[in-house]
Amino acid sequence: MSSGTSVGSRNGGARASAPKNEERLVDPKLSAEAGEAPAEQSLRPPTLEEFIGQRRVVENLEVALEAAQRRGEMLEHLLLSGMPGLGKTTLAQLIATESDAHLVTTSGPALERPTDLAGVLMNLRPKTVLFIDEIHRLRASVEEYLYSAMEDFLIDVVLDQGPDARSLRVPIARFTLVAATTREGLLTMPLRARFGLRERLDPYPPEELERIVLRSATILGVRIEPDAARLLSERARGTPRVVNRFLRRVRDQAQVSDADVIDLAIVERTLERLGVDGFGLEELDRRILRTIVAHEPRAVGLKTIAVSVGEEDDTIEEVYEPFLIRSGYVLKTPQGRRVSDKGLAALGEKPRPRSKSGGHAPGLFGD
Numbered sequence: 001m002s003s004g005t006s007v008g009s010r011n012g013g014a015r016a017s018a019p020k021n022e023e024r025l026v027d028p029k030l031s032a033e034a035g036e037a038p039a040e041q042s043l044r045p046p047t048l049e050e051f052i053g054q055r056r057v058v059e060n061l062e063v064a065l066e067a068a069q070r071r072g073e074m075l076e077h078l079l080l081s082g083m084p085g086l087g088k089t090t091l092a093q094l095i096a097t098e099s100d101a102h103l104v105t106t107s108g109p110a111l112e113r114p115t116d117l118a119g120v121l122m123n124l125r126p127k128t129v130l131f132i133d134e135i136h137r138l139r140a141s142v143e144e145y146l147y148s149a150m151e152d153f154l155i156d157v158v159l160d161q162g163p164d165a166r167s168l169r170v171p172i173a174r175f176t177l178v179a180a181t182t183r184e185g186l187l188t189m190p191l192r193a194r195f196g197l198r199e200r201l202d203p204y205p206p207e208e209l210e211r212i213v214l215r216s217a218t219i220l221g222v223r224i225e226p227d228a229a230r231l232l233s234e235r236a237r238g239t240p241r242v243v244n245r246f247l248r249r250v251r252d253q254a255q256v257s258d259a260d261v262i263d264l265a266i267v268e269r270t271l272e273r274l275g276v277d278g279f280g281l282e283e284l285d286r287r288i289l290r291t292i293v294a295h296e297p298r299a300v301g302l303k304t305i306a307v308s309v310g311e312e313d314d315t316i317e318e319v320y321e322p323f324l325i326r327s328g329y330v331l332k333t334p335q336g337r338r339v340s341d342k343g344l345a346a347l348g349e350k351p352r353p354r355s356k357s358g359g360h361a362p363g364l365f366g367d
C-alpha cells in the first residue's frame with residue numbers, strides 16, 4: 001500500500017464502487033455527461049475481473065500490470081481510445097486500483113496553460129495514475145510540456161520574471177499517464193509515440209451488454225426479465241453507458257407503473273417514450289439524418305449539421321457521428337456527409353439512384 005488513501009490490490013483488495021484514492025481536478029462543467037456522473041459511478045465495476053467484455057484489452061492490461069508489478073515498476077503510459085461510454089474512465093480507475101496507486105483525474109480542456117499542467121505534475125505523489133480524459137483537446141503548448149514529464153519525469157519550471165527569468169529542470173514523482181480519447185486520429189505522432197501501451201475499445205456485442213445490464217440491475221436492486229434485458233441491449237448502440245441510461249429510465253417506468261419486475265412491455269413503452277427506434281437511433285440521430293437528406297444531392301459539412309440540430313460541432317463529431325458512420329447510416333466523403341440507403345431506410349425512405357459522386361441523383365425536377 002502506498003498510503004492510507006489507496007484502495008485495492010491485484011490480489012483481492014477493496015470492493016468499493018468509487019475509488020477512495022481519487023482526486024478530481026476536472027472542471028465538472030467541462031464533462032459532457034456531468035449530470036449522469038454520480039449514477040454512473042455506482043455502476044462502475046470495482047475490479048478488472050468484473051469488467052465485462054473487451055477480453056483482448058483486459059488480457060493485455062492484466063499481463064502488463066502483472067509484469068510491472070513483478071519488476072516493481074509503475075505501468076507504462078497507456079492510451080485508451082474509443083467512442084464515448086465504452087469504459088475508458090472505468091479502466092483508468094481500475095488500473096489505479098489494481099496498481100495500488102493514487103488516481104488523479106483531469107481532462108484536456110481543463111488544462112488550459114502549461115502552468116495548469118505544471119501544477120498537477122508537481123503535486124503528484126509517488127505511485128500515481130494520472131488520468132487525462134479527452135487528451136486530443138490538449139493545446140499544443142500543454143502537450144509539449146507533457147513530453148519530458150512522460151519520458152524523463154522532469155519538468156521545466158521558470159523562476160523569476162523579465163530579464164532575470166531562468167528555467168530549471170525539476171524532477172517529479174514517477175507516474176503512469178492513462179489518457180483517453182474519442183478521436184485518436186487527432187493525436188500528434190510525438191504524443192502517440194510516448195505511450196508504451198495503446199488499446200482501442202470497440203462497441204460491445206449485445207450479449208455482453210446484456211451481462212452489463214443484468215449486473216447493473218442487481219446493483220440498482222431491480223428485477224428484469226431476460227427478454228427485456230435483451231431488447232435493451234440490442235437498442236443500446238454497443239455502448240454500456242447507453243444501456244445503463246436506458247435501464248435507469250426503464251426502472252423509473254416500472255416504478256410509476258407499480259411493477260415489481262421489468263418486462264418486455266415496460267421496455268418497449270420506455271424506448272418508445274425516449275424516441276429510440278428499432279435501429280437504436282434516437283431523435284437527434286434522426287435529425288442529423290434528416291438534415292443531410294434535406295441538402296441532397298449536395299454533401300453536408302459538420303457545421304451545417306451542428307447549426308441545424310442545435311448542437312456543438314464537437315458533440316456531433318465525437319458523440320453522435322461515430323455510431324452513425326460505423327453502423328453505415330452516414331457516409332463521410334471528402335465533400336462532406338451523405339446518408340446511405342440504410343440511413344434512408346431508418347427514416348422510412350426508399351433507396352434512391354446514385355449519382356457518380358456518390359450522392360443521390362436529383363429527381364426530374366432537380367429536387
Ligand code: ADP
Nearest residue numbers: 040043044052084085086087088089090240241
Ligand atoms: P468512457 O470513459 O469511455 O466514456 P465510462 O468508463 O465512463 O466510459 O463508462 C460509462 C458507464 O458504462 C459507466 O457507468 C461504467 O460503469 C459502464 N461500463 C463501461 N464499460 C463497462 C464494462 N465493460 N462492464 C461494466 N460496466 C461498464
